[in-house]
Amino acid sequence: MRLEKITLRHLxxxxxxxxxxxxxxxxxxxxLLIEAKDESGTTGWGETVAFVAPWYTEETLKTTWHMLQDFLIPILLHKKIGHPDEVTSLFAPIRRNCMAKASIEGAVWDIYAQQTKQSLAQALGGQKQRIEVGVSVGIQPSIAQLIALIKGHIEEGYKRVKIKIKPGEDVEIVQAIRAEFPNLPLVVDANSAYTLEDIEILQQLDDFNLLMIEQPLATDDIVDHAALQKKLKTPICLDESITSYEDARRAIELGSCGVINIKIGRVGGLTEAIRIHDLCKANHIPVWCGGMLEAGIGRAHNVALTSLSQFILPGDTAGSSHYWYEDIIDPEVKVKDGYIEVPQSVGIGYKPNMAVIDKLTISKEIYQ
Ligand SMILES: O=C(O)CCC(=O)c1ccccc1C(=O)O
Ligand SMILES: [Mg+2]
Structure with a gap:
């Protein structure tokens, strides 16, 4: 394929x-939505996951736009691409900026899947027909409200619940949830809010039969996490710390984690996500698909990726209606009894809903 026209929309x-x-x-x-059209007229879609502010990683919506416009689109436009894997090497001279890279690489994978007449899941090597889904709950005003919300999600059928913790809002909350739901598969995610000085709190969390503790320490750390993992029986799951295959290899070698959360955007695309998946499989490290509050295009890519066999644990891939009044794809992603059916039709398996996309678009630029 050769990409001949790329439309960026800011939604x-x-x-x-x-x-x-x-x-x-x-x-x-x-x-940003990336709509990429190749010389045969096949159209692939991608979505950026960076937030407006750089609190999760250093990327922002504006940096992804800058990288796409000034570097990544000029590299890909009019270039012959035989397989989506080639995008990784074409982007190799550009340091980091994983979310920007992943967004357009996803559109290339979508085109490739359509042209080889496969579902995106098949094109990625995924075999599962349905995937298990969990839900991530943000910080709530009170423990009572958090418990009510969790109760609702259990009734909806979600297979596990993840809550956010931070110093001062941790042990007490977990204790209250455990008192109410002793057997719930429960995860806590600290988004790097602790240091090794907090080891006593983290060791207290070790007594609640948590499925894992996600990213307790610094975003760029794997050394302290290795020290911490030695002192905990609960597996540590790394999120922010893993931005590439090499990060994953080093973390596994050091014993920094027992689980890895794979986010396509954080690791620079589907090709890198598959490499990390395969590495984890060879090392018996369970993985799951993280979420970035994606709209339908990003969510569809997550569903396809999660069909790979080492995605053993339920992901943060709740249904469209959990987040949106109206999603940008048709049909929307639906969760039934805690599962999403992996689409078997060609490409991402959901159609971009142009009426909704147009309504939510605040600016648009075409590159050709
Ligand atoms: O429901 C989702 O998409 C995942 C929610 C979530 O936990 C999250 C949301 C935004 C940024 C980071 C994270 C995270 O996994 O750390
Ligand atoms: Mg996380």
């Missing part, structure tokens, strides 16, 4: 359930 989507972390609240998600 702003109101969230049905605003998502609060220790850094603030996302009540409107902004993203």
């Amino acid at each position: 702003k989507m109101p969230m049905k359930a605003p998502f609060t972390t220790s850094f603030g609240t996302v009540d409107e998600k902004e993203m």
Whole structure:
């Protein structure tokens, strides 16, 4: 394929359930949609996952736009691409900027899947027909409200629940949830809010039969995490710390984690995500698909990726209606009894809903 026309759209989507972390609240998600058309007219779609502010990683919506416009689109436009894997080497001279790279690489994978007449899941090597789904709950105003929300999600059928913790809002909350739901598969995610000095708190969390503790220590650390893992029986799951295959290899070698959360955007695309998946499989490290409050295009890519066999644990890939009044794909992603059916039709398996996309678009630029 050769990409001949790339349309970038900047969308702003109101969230049905605003998502609060220790850094603030996302009540409107902004993203760029990448619509890439090749010489035969096949169109592939990608979505950026960076937030407006750099609280999760250093990328922002504006940096992804800058990277796409000034570097990544010029590299790919009119270039012959035989297989999506080649995008990784074409982008190799550009340091980091994983979310920007992943967004357009995803569109290339979508085109490739369509041209080889496969579903995106098949093109990635995925075999599962349905995937298990968990839900991530943001910080709530009170423990009572958190428990009520969790109760609702269990009734909806979600297979596990993840809550956010931070110093001062941790042990007491977990204790209250455990008292109510002794057997719930429960995860806590600290988004790097602790240091090794907090080891006593983290050791207290070790007594609650948690499925894992996600990213307790610094975003760029694997050394302290290795020290911590030696002192905990609960597996540590790394999220922010893993931005590449090499990061994953080093973390596994050091014993920094027992689980890895794979996010396509954080690791620079589907090709790198598959490499990390395969590495984890060879090392018996369970993985799951993380979420970035994606709209339908990003969510569709997550569903396809999760069909690979080492995605053993339920992902943060809740259904469209958990986040959106109206998603940008048709049909929307639906969760039934805690599962999403992996689409078997060609490409991502969901159609971009142009009426909704147009309504939410605040600006648009074409490169050709
Ligand atoms: O529901 C989702 O998409 C995942 C929610 C979530 O936990 C999250 C949301 C935004 C940024 C980081 C994270 C995270 O996994 O750390
Ligand atoms: Mg996380």
